Amino acid sequence: MAAVQEKIAQQFPYKKRSQWSIAKKNALWGVVLVAPWFIGYLAFSFIPNLASLYLSFTEWDMFSAPSWVGVSNYLKLLHDPVFLLSIKNTFLIMIFSNLIGIGFGLLVAVVLAKDPPGRYLFRTTLYLPSLVMPVAMGMMMRQIYASGDFGLLNQFIGWFGIAPQRWLTEPNMAIWAVIIAAFWGIGGTMVIFLAGLKGINREYYEAAMIDGASPFRKFIHITLPLLAPIIVFQLLMGMIGGSGLQVFEFPAALADFAGASNSMGYHDSLGTLVYYLFMNGFRYFKFGLASALAWYIFGIALVLGVIIYFLAKRYNFYGTEE
Amino acid sequence: MKKSIFILFSVMILFVLVVAPLSLAAPVQIRYTRWAGTEEAKDFQALVNEFNKKNPGIKVVAEFLPWGAYWQKIQTTLIAGNAADVISLNAGEAVKYINKGVFYDLSKLSGARERLTEMAKNAQKIVTYNGQIVGMPVGIGLRVLVYNKAMFDEAGVPYLDPAKPLTWEQFLAIGKKLTKIENGQVTQYAFQADSGELHKILINQAGGSIVDNISAPKKVTINSPEAIAALKYMKSLYDEQVIPPYKDVIGPWGNQDNAIVTGKVAIMFTGPWSLGTVKEKGMKYGTAPMFMGKERSTVGYVNFNAIAKNTKHAKEAWKFLDWLTSKEGQIRFAQTGDLPANISALEGVKNNPSKYSADVMNAYYEDLQYISMGPMVSDAKFYGDCDNYWRDFLDGKLTAEQAAAGYEKAGQSILDEINKKKK
Numbered sequence: 001m002a003a004v005q006e007k008i009a010q011q012f013p014y015k016k017r018s019q020w021s022i023a024k025k026n027a028l029w030g031v032v033l034v035a036p037w038f039i040g041y042l043a044f045s046f047i048p049n050l051a052s053l054y055l056s057f058t059e060w061d062m063f064s065a066p067s068w069v070g071v072s073n074y075l076k077l078l079h080d081p082v083f084l085l086s087i088k089n090t091f092l093i094m095i096f097s098n099l100i101g102i103g104f105g106l107l108v109a110v111v112l113a114k115d116p117p118g119r120y121l122f123r124t125t126l127y128l129p130s131l132v133m134p135v136a137m138g139m140m141m142r143q144i145y146a147s148g149d150f151g152l153l154n155q156f157i158g159w160f161g162i163a164p165q166r167w168l169t170e171p172n173m174a175i176w177a178v179i180i181a182a183f184w185g186i187g188g189t190m191v192i193f194l195a196g197l198k199g200i201n202r203e204y205y206e207a208a209m210i211d212g213a214s215p216f217r218k219f220i221h222i223t224l225p226l227l228a229p230i231i232v233f234q235l236l237m238g239m240i241g242g243s244g245l246q247v248f249e250f251p252a253a254l255a256d257f258a259g260a261s262n263s264m265g266y267h268d269s270l271g272t273l274v275y276y277l278f279m280n281g282f283r284y285f286k287f288g289l290a291s292a293l294a295w296y297i298f299g300i301a302l303v304l305g306v307i308i309y310f311l312a313k314r315y316n317f318y319g320t321e322e
Numbered sequence: 323m324k325k326s327i328f329i330l331f332s333v334m335i336l337f338v339l340v341v342a343p344l345s346l347a348a349p350v351q352i353r354y355t356r357w358a359g360t361e362e363a364k365d366f367q368a369l370v371n372e373f374n375k376k377n378p379g380i381k382v383v384a385e386f387l388p389w390g391a392y393w394q395k396i397q398t399t400l401i402a403g404n405a406a407d408v409i410s411l412n413a414g415e416a417v418k419y420i421n422k423g424v425f426y427d428l429s430k431l432s433g434a435r436e437r438l439t440e441m442a443k444n445a446q447k448i449v450t451y452n453g454q455i456v457g458m459p460v461g462i463g464l465r466v467l468v469y470n471k472a473m474f475d476e477a478g479v480p481y482l483d484p485a486k487p488l489t490w491e492q493f494l495a496i497g498k499k500l501t502k503i504e505n506g507q508v509t510q511y512a513f514q515a516d517s518g519e520l521h522k523i524l525i526n527q528a529g530g531s532i533v534d535n536i537s538a539p540k541k542v543t544i545n546s547p548e549a550i551a552a553l554k555y556m557k558s559l560y561d562e563q564v565i566p567p568y569k570d571v572i573g574p575w576g577n578q579d580n581a582i583v584t585g586k587v588a589i590m591f592t593g594p595w596s597l598g599t600v601k602e603k604g605m606k607y608g609t610a611p612m613f614m615g616k617e618r619s620t621v622g623y624v625n626f627n628a629i630a631k632n633t634k635h636a637k638e639a640w641k642f643l644d645w646l647t648s649k650e651g652q653i654r655f656a657q658t659g660d661l662p663a664n665i666s667a668l669e670g671v672k673n674n675p676s677k678y679s680a681d682v683m684n685a686y687y688e689d690l691q692y693i694s695m696g697p698m699v700s701d702a703k704f705y706g707d708c709d710n711y712w713r714d715f716l717d718g719k720l721t722a723e724q725a726a727a728g729y730e731k732a733g734q735s736i737l738d739e740i741n742k743k744k745k
Contacts, residue, residue, distance in 0.1 A: 145572070147567075147574075151573075166570070266569075285701075
């Protein structure tokens with residue numbers, strides 16, 4: 001055996017390569033493979049972010065050179081009533097849209113998880129509207145939120161004896177028109193909750209049934225705790241995403257329909273943070289102010305992210321954790 | 323003999339080397355851009371083709387885009403310094419760019435200053451900025467009263483005079499007759515107009531103004547007895563239910579461009595662009611000049627063409643613009659739907675109406691010299707912030723005096739900021 005090995009070794013001499021050259025080659029491949037992402041990150045994220053930070057300390061209209069104004073953009077925003085209204089509206093949308101989305105999404109998912117007849121039809125019907133783009137939804141909502149008896153929503157509330165409302169042009173009403181539309185998005189959360197519900201071991205429910213637990217108690221003590229990671233995920237996505245901090249297209253589409261393209265609806269009643277950023281940048285050509293606003297949004301997202309991170313740590317129940 | 327052959331040969335070579343390349347030289351190509359729907363684009367392309375045929379040394383290459391996409395492209399190309407040589411603009415959208423120095427000063431070009439004097443007076447103001455000519459008016463879209471004759475017959479109201487405008491009082495009186503109320507609910511309104519445009523027109527009609535200078539405003543002048551009277555008259559139109567609530571922008575009454583087509587409004591305030599729809603409906607309709615206060619005034623949308631500042635072919639671009647704004651070009655341009663900006667072409671256009679008969683177009687010709695525009699403020703926040711005051715007045719939250727004072731204060735702070743930056 002040893003003789004054979006020696007013969008093979010003579011025929012195929014093994015060149016001992018240093019650990020260093022292998023590591024170097026691996027590292028080089030690593031760099032090559034990561035490079036496209038890294039270049040993309042530098043070009044489309046890191047450098048624009050740095051540019052945005054710089055611009056936030058300047059006054060810039062895109063046509064002339066930026067001029068340094070220090071922190072005045074940040075201070076100006078703090079005294080701007082439209083900015084403060086936009087923060088209020090964004091948080092209202094964030095809270096209520098997510099309550100609707102998560103609450104009703106979970107409710108529908110729990111019902112459909114019991115495999116009732118026609119479940120596929122209901123699942124598809126409820127899920128499809130969540131695929132509609134916010135701008136398209138805004139166009140569709142034009143008919144729903146129209147004034148007088150002309151609007152479908154007014155016709156609907158009319159059945160309950162409620163007088164027609166001016167959903168988009170009454171300043172106190174407009175933001176609720178955005179929030180109500182969250183019902184159209186419950187299909188998205190429903191699908192994720194359904195997947196989560198299907199993953200819960202049936203034995204827990206069987207054990208609870210033997211103990212005589214009511215459906216409500218089973219929901220509170222089994223379903224909710226075991227869905228906690230998914231709820232936290234949904235909450236995080238909802239608060240930072242398009243139905244939370246980044247809400248923009250839908251109120252913008254509604255404001256445009258209401259005939260208020262120079263403002264964010266009457267009295268800026270449909271204003272949100274990202275919408276106000278857009279208005280400052282692309283309608284008023286105040287890119288310095290828009291950049292400062294972007295950094296405020298980043299700050300708020302960071303704070304929310306930290307809060308949700310601790311919430312997630314507190315309420316996550318994974319099998320392997322003690 | 324040899325000598326003459328040599329001379330002939332030399333001449334031929336000279337011709338081949340010098341004259342022939344000159345005659346075969348490619349024409350200077352300039353880019354022209356404009357908003358247009360599919361059908362409109364055909365009309366404008368025909369116009370461009372006509373110019374190209376008459377000017378073999380210049381080739382105008384046109385690009386047409388729908389309204390929304392067009393303005394996005396204008397914004398990005400102007401910022402990038404890659405805009406077309408000849409850019410079509412309308413006063414409302416151009417206001418953002420006029421003070422940014424992105425347009426060629428046409429006063430440097432021979433004949434431009436003289437050509438501008440031929441244009442409608444208010445159209446001249448739009449393109450004059452700090453002594454520069456930033457563009458040349460090419461067409462004017464304006465609004466007059468377009469009414470449903472059947473509703474007038476039903477209410478026993480005589481048809482409107484196609485040449486003589488009604489006074490404020492007369493209009494309010496017929497408005498009351500044309501509005502129908504059944505069981506406490508309005509089932510038919512007399513008039514539909516955009517409140518944002520209506521308040522500006524009424525202020526002009528009252529002899530007031532919103533700012534001191536339309537194209538380069540420095541002072542908000544709305545806080546005047548004339549403007550306050552106009553706001554009060556406007557409120558009376560709403561209070562007497564002559565006009566639908568201004569907040570019913572998306573509702574059964576349509577908008578100012580289609581209201582009479584809904585069959586629920588007797589008069590709308592629109593331009594020739596809406597007449598096609600009315601005609602299609604087979605509706606019996608008439609046109610009349612806008613009603614008047616102390617003075618006559620109606621909404622005018624001045625469309626003008628500017629030359630990009632960094633164009634390499636300013637002379638050729640001007641040649642195209644010069645033709646387009648000449649009497650001949652304007653008569654031809656009016657075929658596309660706009661009214662001519664060059665007043666000297668008006669008679670020619672009257673004798674050669676494009677799509678609608680002269681009796682329908684007469685009200686437009688009548689009002690052409692009374693067009694007025696709102697203030698051209700580069701910061702669009704001006705409009706958003708100031709509009710809140712007259713809306714609050716219509717809602718009964720402010721008096722007319724408070725609304726005018728609030729408007730003045732909010733608007734002036736924005737103007738001051740703009741003018742401070744200019745210094």
